[in-house]
Amino acid sequence: MPTINPERLLGDLHKLRSFGATGPGVVRLSLSPVDVDARRWLAGRMSEAGLDARIDGVGNVVGRSRNAGPALLIGSHTDTQPTGGWLDGALGVIYGLEIARALAEHDDTRHLALDVASWIDEEGTFCGFLGSRSFVGGEHDAAVDDALRCARNRDGQLLHDALQAAGLAGEPRARLERARYVGYLEPHIEQGGRLEAGGHALGVVTTIVGMRELRVRFTGQRNHAGTTPMAIRRDAGAALVAFIARMDDAFRALADADTVWTVGRIDLEPGSLSVVPGQADLYLQFRDSNAARLRAMETALAELVREFDARGPVGVALDTLEEAMEPVTMDAALQEHVARAAQALAPGRWVRMPSGAAHDAQVIAAQLPACMLFVPSIGGVSHDFIEDTAEEHIVLGCQVAADAAASILRHAGGSR
Template sequence: MTTAREVLDRCAELDRFTADPPRLERFYLTPEHASANAVTGRWLERAGLRTWQDAAGNQCGRREGVTDGLPALLLGSHIDTVPDAGSFDGMLGVVMAIAVAERLRDAELPFALEVIAFSDEEGSRFGTALLGSQAAAGIWDEAWWDLRDRDGVTLHQAFGRFGLDPRRVGEAARRPEELVGYLEAHIEQGPMLEALGKSLGYVTTIAGARRFRLSVIGEARHAGGTPYSRRRDALVGASEAITAIERLARATGEQGPIATVGRIEVQPGAVNVIPGRADFSLDLRAATDAERDAMWELMRAEIETLCAARQLRFEVTEAHNAPAVPCATWLQEAVQAGIRATGDDAPTGLWSRAGHDAMAIGRTTDIGMLFLRCDDGISHHPDEGVTELDVAQGLDALEAAVLEVAAAVGASR
């Protein structure tokens, strides 16, 4: 039986496959991705699964149920990373899924059990996230073939260099009738479980995000020669807008919408010129689309008022709009049962502020997620950390959740 220590050792082994040592950087369709797929495939084989790499570069394994050809319960996460990554975002969930499949090697299940290591959750190479899981969900946009990485390589070219045939990417798609559901274990990437002193939690919904390019437009003039009464300073207006964004979001409390301004650009950008234009990003998320959209309308109205008071023009371009994806009630209940099996009689439900492969897979089957506590809530950083105790609890909970799903599926037939 694979232990928590072995799971952590396997995460460390995956750290070897990096393009920028000692930093961890493993992007889609790179030699490092190929190496990670190869070692993951070996672990899947040791767990007794038939293995293959699908048409989008996802590494997969399958063991049949009580009879061949049954729909599958899919377990997994991703093995790609952000630049200068930690060791557990995605990878922990993949290795835990393999460990649970090995634990259940001799179990007679009313479904096939599959494990998938998604190839591109982060979008670090081509700028579009969830490529691996969207292919598996049958969601593929032909326009993506023209995406380019920082070296000018197109996604289409990268497929060929990796040994994949772009014409066959549709073969990675799973049909709804082929799946029972999807379970994903993942570090929380936040501090809530740690604050509660809990190892595990279950996910209620994955936040839908809206992303905007916001522009405040004023007038560029001489920094010394223009008195304050004549200034239409776009950067000052943008600064007020950014402060208002944070104030409005913070006022809703810890469980309310969360807003982030991650980039700002100023024109003309000279030290002795009043900024005539400021463009900044806004990433807005909430547990429900209604909460998120209501917050956006509140923010937009306040920013328009602030800009009008300074004789500035405000423009909005929406760059991304993804709906929230709720976890299926019955799979939430299975994950809760798994957590209770570890001795926690009151499992904690959390909405995921981060996106996950489950968002894409949720387009084709029911999803459920198990969160594990991470040290200080840090993620997307080399200081990402988990404890062996929490991983042990997570393994027990995920195994018990699979058995709970088996009981539910068996009872429905």
């Protein structure tokens, strides 16, 4: 089995952290100057590890093994949220780099083909999952082409201009060679508190949950809050509050322990203390690993909208904000390789679990068998400057991923 080098692993994680370090956190938005610097550094480290490394035409950093396949692809993302943590996707990319080095250092693993990728813009500075979508192509090609023409970041900068400034606009895009790969492994921090709460050191992901994002709009009658008796009001805000109570009941009846739903935003118009709201918007997201349950929740929501709208006195309408994301099942055979490695190094201290957050793995899973390995997030915190993971868990996770990678590749019959 390969043996990773903890000092080298942590050294590279901290070096990557220095690109955009802000207090304990990191600000490294896709294709910002500091992100481009980090990509050049990463490509350099990949080359030093013996990989053929390049930055492609959308900003993906791909390090390709010189060994013949079947190959395993390990990847994640090194871009961050506007106020991001130092690990997040960076963990999985540096795991890939370290595992490539560890495999190359031992005679009995030197022949195995491991490719490593940092997908651009998982966090959606310009276009969420841009890099992995560009890589797998197919149904994503039209959206990626759109993004390359029109997508802008919050500062109004065009993706195209950012690529040009980085000297990448002319580069070819890395594309999936389906025949080369046995599968995809994405190590990542958990971004939740379940591993910590359960005393687990590792999570083997079963499913990446599906998601719906919707807006429910209530249309009543704006009125003077002093002169309009309660009995004749058509208060859009009051209807919204009553609706949420009924929606919670309906969702609770359908949910299991992993189902989540969130009202993240409420807007009352005009938003003045002296005015009965004439319009109220409720922004809703719900996630589950079961596609049928997501559809049942959608149906229950639509029925509730019809009921409230028909009853009045406030009109209710439902709008889809984002295309439905269906749950994505991780490959069972790959899960088994990861689970066996976890059990060998941390017996009884690992668990199978769904991923409540979205990951590049769900994009790639449509084209390749895919799996994920989680390490615990301290306090369950992520997308925040204080995000962190215990060093013990960082190192353990990398060794488990290395053992799983070697196991997957040996099982696939990597030629000697």
